[in-house]
Amino acid sequence: MARKKLIAGNWKMNGLLADGVELAKGVAAEVKAMGKPECEFLVCPPFTLLTSVKKALRGAKVALGAQDAHFNTKGAHTGDISPEMLKDVGCQYVILGHSERRADHGESSELVNKKAVAAHQAGLKTVICIGETLAERDSGKTIDVCSKQIMGSVPDDSTAADTVIAYEPVWAIGTGKTPTANDVEEVHAAVRKVLAKKLGKGNANKMRILYGGSVKPGNAKEFLSLPDVDGALIGGASLKVADFMAIAKNSGC
Numbered sequence: 001m002a003r004k005k006l007i008a009g010n011w012k013m014n015g016l017l018a019d020g021v022e023l024a025k026g027v028a029a030e031v032k033a034m035g036k037p038e039c040e041f042l043v044c045p046p047f048t049l050l051t052s053v054k055k056a057l058r059g060a061k062v063a064l065g066a067q068d069a070h071f072n073t074k075g076a077h078t079g080d081i082s083p084e085m086l087k088d089v090g091c092q093y094v095i096l097g098h099s100e101r102r103a104d105h106g107e108s109s110e111l112v113n114k115k116a117v118a119a120h121q122a123g124l125k126t127v128i129c130i131g132e133t134l135a136e137r138d139s140g141k142t143i144d145v146c147s148k149q150i151m152g153s154v155p156d157d158s159t160a161a162d163t164v165i166a167y168e169p170v171w172a173i174g175t176g177k178t179p180t181a182n183d184v185e186e187v188h189a190a191v192r193k194v195l196a197k198k199l200g201k202g203n204a205n206k207m208r209i210l211y212g213g214s215v216k217p218g219n220a221k222e223f224l225s226l227p228d229v230d231g232a233l234i235g236g237a238s239l240k241v242a243d244f245m246a247i248a249k250n251s252g253c
């Protein structure tokens with residue numbers, strides 16, 4: 001089953017206007033220079049940069065995404081942004097349930113599910129994040145934790161067309177530490193089995209499962225050549241055009 005790889009950058013809370021525009025222009029120029037890349041590209045800047053980054057990406061095959069959304073369309077939710085608002089400024093994707101949001105904002109899988117339902121209704125594709133803590137890995141609970149997060153966070157009517165899963169071990173994010181390739185493949189294959197149970201085999205076989213956690217140009221090939229790894233969600237290395245593009249190129253894009 002051929003799944004087009006997705007190379008996604010999560011800029012997190014980084015970048016003032018000039019930095020974001022420069023970074024986006026750099027990525028756009030490199031992707032244009034690739035002609036017809038084998039992969040899809042996505043960048044997810046902070047809310048404040050979405051409109052400017054959208055302009056900077058003009059003409060390049062790079063999708064725009066946000067890093068969170070509320071589950072309501074509008075109303076009294078100070079500081080929140082709705083999926084419709086993201087769609088309105090040109091987003092195609094939204095990351096939901098990143099471990100930093102689960103930890104910093106107490107987001108449960110139930111809440112992530114509600115957000116995903118709303119995002120899909122607004123016509124956004126979701127990148128739903130899952131992953132175990134170091135304590136959970138050390139106690140042998142990785143597959144169990146990830147399975148529960150999938151069952152809880154992914155809406156029952158999700159399809160491969162509107163949903164991407166990102167497996168990101170919490171202890172590998174921003175730390176320079178990574179699981180072994182075998183560990184990653186084991187989790188991805190298990191996640192695909194859970195998706196098959198939840199959404200049917202057809203969707204599970206077509207759904208992209210990204211790996212995230214200290215992906216760098218030097219380790220990208222090792223992870224992205226695994227059979228069940230369909231791309232990467234990249235934090236730190238997505239803030240440098242050269243690193244982000246080297247990850248893509250080293251992954252066969």
Ligand code: PEP
Nearest residue numbers: 173174212213214235236
């Ligand atoms: C992330 O935040 O999604 C991530 C994987 O970060 P990093 O690549 O910096 O580990």
